[in-house]
Amino acid sequence: MAGLKEYLIRRLITFIPTIIGVTIIVFLIANVIPADPARAWAGGERARPEVIERIRKMYHLDDPWYIQYIFVMKGILNYFINPNHEGALIDPLTSRYVFDDIFLRFPTTLQLAIFAEIFILSIGIPLGLISALKKDTLLDTFVRIFALIGVSLPIFWIGYIFIWIFFTNLGWTTLAGVPVPKCYETGTCPITTHVPLFDAIFAGEFDTLMQIIKRFWLPGFTLGLGYAGVLARIVRNSFLDALNSDFIEFAKAKGLPKRWIWKHALKNAMVPIITVIGLQFGGLLGGAYITETVFGLPGVGRYAVQAISNLDMPAVIGTTLLFSFLYVTVNLIVDITYSIIDPRVRY
Amino acid sequence: MIKGMKTLGLKRKILEVKDLHVHFYTYAGVVKAISGVSFEIYEGETFCLVGETGCGKSVTSRAITKLIESPGKIVKGQVLFYRDGSPIDLLKLSDEELRRIRGREIAYIFQDPTAALDPLYSVGYQIAETMVAHNTATWKEAFRRAVDILKSVLIPDPEKRVKNYPHELSGGMKQRVVIGISLSNKPKLLIADEPTTAVDVTIQAQILDLLRKLRQEEKMTLLLITHNMGVVAEMCDRVAVMYAGKIVEIGTVHQIFKNPQHPYTKGLLKAVPNPLIKIEKLESIPGTVPNLIFPPSGCRFHPRCPRKLDICDKKEPPLIEVEEGHKVACWLYVK
Structure with a gap:
């Protein structure tokens, strides 16, 4: 280090x-x-x-x-x-600073990405591991079919199905507005990150937090499902690859307990898994136009698509800049994680 | 059996493999990798399994502690391990009971040290965990003992090396680490599966010397698997020659090299420089190793055998004793 x-x-x-x-x-x-x-x-x-x-x-x-x-x-x-944004680029359509417009929408995208990522990790990783450990059983087949379905379902279709189930029939979610913590109005937020999710947690406003969860869990789930399917397959294959390697056989010959053997295999499977997780999260931060549209979320994805159709070049360049910056940052974090996991990776 | 016991005097059996069958269920068909292998190993000796690639010697060695992964399956047989004189059938033990024996009483050395070591953990950790897994040391103690173990397998500067990762060591050093891991719990039986095949020729002699030295110091029994007749001559007390999943000849190293009986053993010895007999020209055995999904009928060697009899492709030859402790499975010697 x-x-x-x-x-x-x-x-x-x-x-x-x-x-x-x-x-x-x-x-x-x-x-x-x-x-x-x-x-x-x-x-x-x-x-x-x-x-x-x-x-x-x-x-x-x-x-x-x-x-x-x-x-x-x-x-x-x-x-x-410049602290007062002097000479900053102004959007010709809204007459506001381009990055004011972007930063107004980015927290929504970030929150959507976080909720999606929670579902991706909590569905994709366990399913992949179960599938690998129960290789070629009925359970494995079931998981693989589920993963394939998750990848194949178009969001604009499954999104509306979920809305029909969870909003129309069960009422487990809300579909309008973006909840913000009350401390924004009163100006009493202890820390201001401009991300309602974090600010609500820092301010201890659990009712706001619940509102945010209620608003975002379904779009996050819908968006995450396909990514979770991809991740499950990657986890399954890399874990199986690791389990089939010679050092696992040697670990068995050494008489290590099962869990220790899995620990060796899992750590070796981490590098491809982290790569995929990083790429997926980088992609999520770029906004998800269809999900945002279906669930009426004012995120960066929708903003970028609107900017393109309006020939709003300053906004297009602004969002591109943001996306590429986020992507390279996520990649950097992934690379640093490699070097923590694998002693052969040196920088 | 009684005869064998007499000649070997006070030697006690440590392992006895009886009629072992291992099959691999592949898409192409059932591969009968091992068909009725039997042999015994006596305390303190070096017993060698010799044969060509794919003859089933590695599978035999792994089947001893049930290290056979799907699609492989041990379909029949017994592996008796003599613990304080009384036999236990390893194939009947539960997974947990077997785990406690592996790496503790029966340890392995694998062919390729680069693949056998986990690249993400330091060699010290990998030695230490072998001890901790068998409760022979606490983590702290195990790490301290790992240094001594590295010293005992002749790795220079062990205090520093213990913190190294496998990729920072040479092939020979990695094999020393693997040997160190195997010896860390002072096993009674060490199974070395081609320990010198994957290392440099210059390192091979060093590894063999080390194994011999450690075997004497620790009073271990060694089961050595190799295809190298030179290694056999140098290391072994008794030898079993395997062909296509069966043992064709078994005897002391002297009997096998001086007085080989089976046509396959003879062919094998003509194919390599024999350290005991001067031979003019190296010869090869015509033909190829048989397909074990549809093995040849009768004696499995008959399609390649220069002295084939009529009975050879009809009936399997029994393993008969031709002299004390020297058995061969060939119709030429059945009277």
Whole structure:
């Protein structure tokens, strides 16, 4: 662990080219779309020419792409550097700072991702382990079929089925609004993370917490089901691979108790499992457009799709930047976890 | 049997395998890997199982403590382990009772040390857990003893090495660690399954020397599995030659090398430089190892045998004694 600090710094520096690369690609793709964003922003066909002209100037739309790119990136950077967000990028449609819009929606996505992840881990891992330990039995077949079904069911279909069961018939969930802790209004929150779930826990508002759970468990479950199926299969296969290795046979020949043998196998199976969990969570943080739409959650996924259909390029670049940043961060955490598990991995 | 006891004098049996059958249930059919293997091992001796790859010597050694995984199954037989003179059938014991014997009274050394060690745990941990699993030491004590064990298997700088992970050690050192793990509970019987096959030629002699030295020091019995006749000549007291899941000849190392009876044993000895007899030219045995899903009828060696008789493909030859302690399964010697 001695070199961990240097490693982190080195990795953080490599973030910069990665993120710049991703945003440039998205920017170029957005630029070749044969549409006139200025006209769309100004109100479409009936927009007044002088308004369109002003927007063109403001967003450097008549300049070459790299000037536009630098303008957008500078605007994003200003948002984070300047305390009052001077010179920050403004969304042409909402007239608000782009990242104000994004951060308004991100907590919802984060909460959805957390609830989904809870279901993914609590369903995927146990099912995978049971399936591996009871290999080729009826139980294993059942789990594998369940995993396949989980992966195959389209969310827009199963989501509505679940709403019909759990909302219409059982009333176990709510479907409107996003609950926030009461301390937001009174300003008495002890710690403000802007994520209602965490703030409610820190403020000890358990009724709010219950409301959040009631609102988010079903979308989380719906979203997590498919991912849990994938994870269960990965857990099953990696655990079986590990159980079939020579050192497990040697461990048996050493006379180790069953649980100790499983511990050896499980630790060896961890690397592929963690990789998949990391990739899945990174994906979840990018928002889940269909789930958010079905359950009426105002998350980043929906925001990004709306931005694309509105030709709202600053918002598209902003969300892309956020997604790529989250993705590389999750990957970094996964890489650090590798080095904790496996002594052969060095940084 | 009585005759054998007499010649071996006061030697006491430690292990007796009787009519062992192991089958593997594969999609292609039932592989009869072991069919009616019987032998006994006496206290303090080095007993060798020799044969080609796939003849069932590893399966035999693993079946002794029921280390046969699905799709394999021990379908018939007895493995009598003599504990303080009285026999217990290992194949009848419960999983937990067997676990207590494995690694404690009967220990194994596997072929490939790189694969036998868990890459994620330090070698010290892997030695220590073998002791803790059998309650022969507490964790703290076990870690301290691990250093002594590494010293006893001649690993330099054991205080440092105990904290190393397997990938930080060379192949020879890893095999020493595996030997150390096996010896950590001072077993009565050590089963070494081709302990030198996966290590460098230059290390092989060192590993064999170490095994011989430790066997004398700890007064262990050694069951050595190998396909290397040189190793047999150097290490073994008695030898069983296996072919296609059966024992074809069994005797002392002297009897086997000086006076081989079975055509397969003779062929095997002609195929390698014989340390006891000078031979002009190395020969190979024509043909290939038979398919054990549909083994040849009668004597399993008859399709490759240069001295085949009419009866050979019809009836299985019995194992008969040709001289004291020397048995062979071949119709040539049935009178």
